[in-house]
Amino acid sequence: MLLPIVTVTSPKLHAPSRPTVFWPFRFTVGLCGYILLQRIMCLFYILPLPKSLIVMPHSPDILQVLGICSCLVLGFFLLAPRRKPSSRSFPPGPPGKFLVGNLQNLPRGGSEWVKHRDLARQYNDPVFFRVFGKPVISINSAAVANDLLEGKGLLYSDRPRLPSVKELAGYGWNLILKSYHEGWAAHRKVVAQRLHPSIVHSQYRPVMEQEVLLFLKRLQARPDNLFKSIKLTTGAIIVMITYGHQVTDEADPYIEMMEQARAAGEKTLGAALVDIVPFFQHIPTWFPGAAFKRHALSRRKNAQELRAIPYNNIKRDLADGTAAPSIVSALIEDVFSGAGELTELDIQDLGGTFYTTGADTTATAVINFVLAMMLYPDVQRKAQDELDAVVGRHRLPGFGDRENLSYIPCVLKELLRWRPVAPLAAPHYTTEDDEYNGWHIPAHTTVIPNIWAILHDEETYSDPESFIPERFIGAAKEADPAFVFGFGRRVCPGRFFADDSLFLLVASILHVFTISKPRDEAGTEFEPAVTWSSGLVSVPTLFPYTLSARQTVAPELGFM
Numbered sequence: 404m405l406l407p408i409v410t411v412t413s414p415k416l417h418a419p420s421r422p423t424v425f426w427p428f429r430f431t432v433g434l435c436g437y438i439l440l441q442r443i444m445c446l447f448y449i450l451p452l453p454k455s456l457i458v459m460p461h462s463p464d465i466l467q468v469l470g471i472c473s474c475l476v477l478g479f480f481l482l483a484p485r486r487k488p489s490s491r492s493f494p495p496g497p498p499g500k501f502l503v504g505n506l507q508n509l510p511r512g513g514s515e516w517v518k519h520r521d522l523a524r525q526y527n528d529p530v531f532f533r534v535f536g537k538p539v540i541s542i543n544s545a546a547v548a549n550d551l552l553e554g555k556g557l558l559y560s561d562r563p564r565l566p567s568v569k570e571l572a573g574y575g576w577n578l579i580l581k582s583y584h585e586g587w588a589a590h591r592k593v594v595a596q597r598l599h600p601s602i603v604h605s606q607y608r609p610v611m612e613q614e615v616l617l618f619l620k621r622l623q624a625r626p627d628n629l630f631k632s633i634k635l636t637t638g639a640i641i642v643m644i645t646y647g648h649q650v651t652d653e654a655d656p657y658i659e660m661m662e663q664a665r666a667a668g669e670k671t672l673g674a675a676l677v678d679i680v681p682f683f684q685h686i687p688t689w690f691p692g693a694a695f696k697r698h699a700l701s702r703r704k705n706a707q708e709l710r711a712i713p714y715n716n717i718k719r720d721l722a723d724g725t726a727a728p729s730i731v732s733a734l735i736e737d738v739f740s741g742a743g744e745l746t747e748l749d750i751q752d753l754g755g756t757f758y759t760t761g762a763d764t765t766a767t768a769v770i771n772f773v774l775a776m777m778l779y780p781d782v783q784r785k786a787q788d789e790l791d792a793v794v795g796r797h798r799l800p801g802f803g804d805r806e807n808l809s810y811i812p813c814v815l816k817e818l819l820r821w822r823p824v825a826p827l828a829a830p831h832y833t834t835e836d837d838e839y840n841g842w843h844i845p846a847h848t849t850v851i852p853n854i855w856a857i858l859h860d861e862e863t864y865s866d867p868e869s870f871i872p873e874r875f876i877g878a879a880k881e882a883d884p885a886f887v888f889g890f891g892r893r894v895c896p897g898r899f900f901a902d903d904s905l906f907l908l909v910a911s912i913l914h915v916f917t918i919s920k921p922r923d924e925a926g927t928e929f930e931p932a933v934t935w936s937s938g939l940v941s942v943p944t945l946f947p948y949t950l951s952a953r954q955t956v957a958p959e960l961g962f963m
């Protein structure tokens with residue numbers, strides 16, 4: 404029998420410092436108060452008995468109107484969340500409008516990370532917004548991120564409710580979206596264990612090596628299919644380690660389901676109006692302006708299938724004795740042997756988490772790498788020279804070479820800094836009131852960490868828009884871009900895995916191919932215009948490129 408999930412959490416994390424009462428409920432209590440009052444007054448013949456409980460009286464009665472209004476207002480304010488009286492003010496931010504607050508000021512519509520940074524320059528860091536009464540802050544500097552997201556990680560590491568992707572689209576099972584009270588700690592523990600560096604090195608590196616070899620072969624045959632090959636490779640690696648399923652081509656159903664899940668996260672998390680005012684999720688789908696709800700609901704089938712189908716396949720293969728080793732098969736076996744504390748549903752959720760968070764991020768980083776090499780040919784040449792010197796021309800680079808390379812690791816750091824894959828991370832959420840630098844930050848504040856702004860701060864990184872791996876070498880070297888993987892208790896558990904697969908892909912591409920700018924019909928090189936999408940993972944628009952095998956490439960490399 405599968406055991407129920409055990410959630411390891413601190414009571415401090417769960418208990419909000421002040422009760423929050425849903426506003427329609429507060430109005431309803433006010434209304435009930437009025438009806439009660441009216442009934443009591445009727446007993447004393449003060450007011451005539453109305454025809455129905457809440458219908459206004461037939462003749463305008465100023466007492467009735469005043470009574471109902473004051474009871475509604477009383478109900479609303481008496482049950483409003485009470486905050487610790489604070490002599491201090493909120494952090495600075497743009498002035499809000501009546502009722503909607505800063506709805507118009509909250510960056511939207513592309514390059515939100517630049518707009519947040521500009522607001523921080525104008526006001527200060529953090530920037531405070533209030534949208535329909537809900538507090539939101541953005542953090543745009545390493546200093547504030549260190550103080551709040553790292554230093555007070557316990558308080559700043561929950562997730563907001565995010566009804567657009569969780570309640571409506573049905574992805575609430577994904578670890579990256581889970582709130583503390585949704586079993587986050589137990590799932591996080593399993594994910595961190597399965598992505599521990601020792602497991603990555605011993606169990607997943609062979610899978611990476613095998614898939615990268617297939618990638619090079621595919622690229623040799625179809626150099627025009629670079630981007631699809633990259634996505635296929637990162638997808639195949641994660642599918643193999645999660646489910647033990649060998650992906651062979653782009654039409655593989657596992658890859659198709661993954662692609663649909665990616666599309667669900669293509670809007671900036673927390674920016675949808677329904678994420679700020681969750682009540683909007685209840686509007687009927689036929690209502691004008693409910694397109695967001697219809698769109699989100701259309702994703703539910705995929706959210707359900709991408710956990711259930713691979714899971715059921717593995718259960719079937721385990722029963723037949725044909726299951727390949729994988730994270731999910733190991734978790735199922737643990738449970739059946741009585742060693743695990745997870746339910747079948749937990750295992751489905753965990754499989755879906757690896758599957759959806761592991762591939763897209765790494766693929767996007769490799770596509771950004773292609774662009775960087777095209778725009779900075781000197782960097783590419785220097786990296787290739789280093790590989791030639793350390794690896795030689797008669798074999799492919801491997802993990803064993805890494806300790807002898809000094810420039811390539813800097814190329815990887817600069818790649819993640821230059822175009823952070825998740826520029827606004829995933830939104831964090833405060834569990835308690837906090838005071839910072841004399842400002843009051845309320846409990847239940849949505850926190851937007853601006854990774855891009857931190858990694859493009861001129862005070863830390865000289866000429867931040869340029870791709871300069873040398874900034875990480877020598878006596879005056881600049882800070883490592885560690886925040887690219889997020890903050891505090893939510894820091895990316897897949898960072899060791901990502902680091903390894905990125906290294907192997909980047910080193911292999913550099914060793915075998917040269918990337919250069921595309922040519923127009925007249926044969927002249929040109930620089931393609933590229934923009935990056937919003938969303939949890941910021942993906943570049945696909946761009947033309949030239950990919951040529953290095954003239955010195957040796958046939959002994961083994962994939963020709």
Ligand code: HEM
Nearest residue numbers: 578579760761764824825828829888889890893895897901
């Ligand atoms: C270049 C590659 C990657 C980058 C830049 C990246 C970045 C991030 C960021 C910024 C977050 C949010 C952290 C926060 O909220 O503070 C995150 C969360 C997460 N990442 Fe990654 N990631 C990468 C690859 C991976 C891989 C390969 C996996 C799995 C195999 C993975 C699994 C996760 C999971 C499960 C979470 C949610 C953690 C939680 O909410 O507790 N990531 N990642």
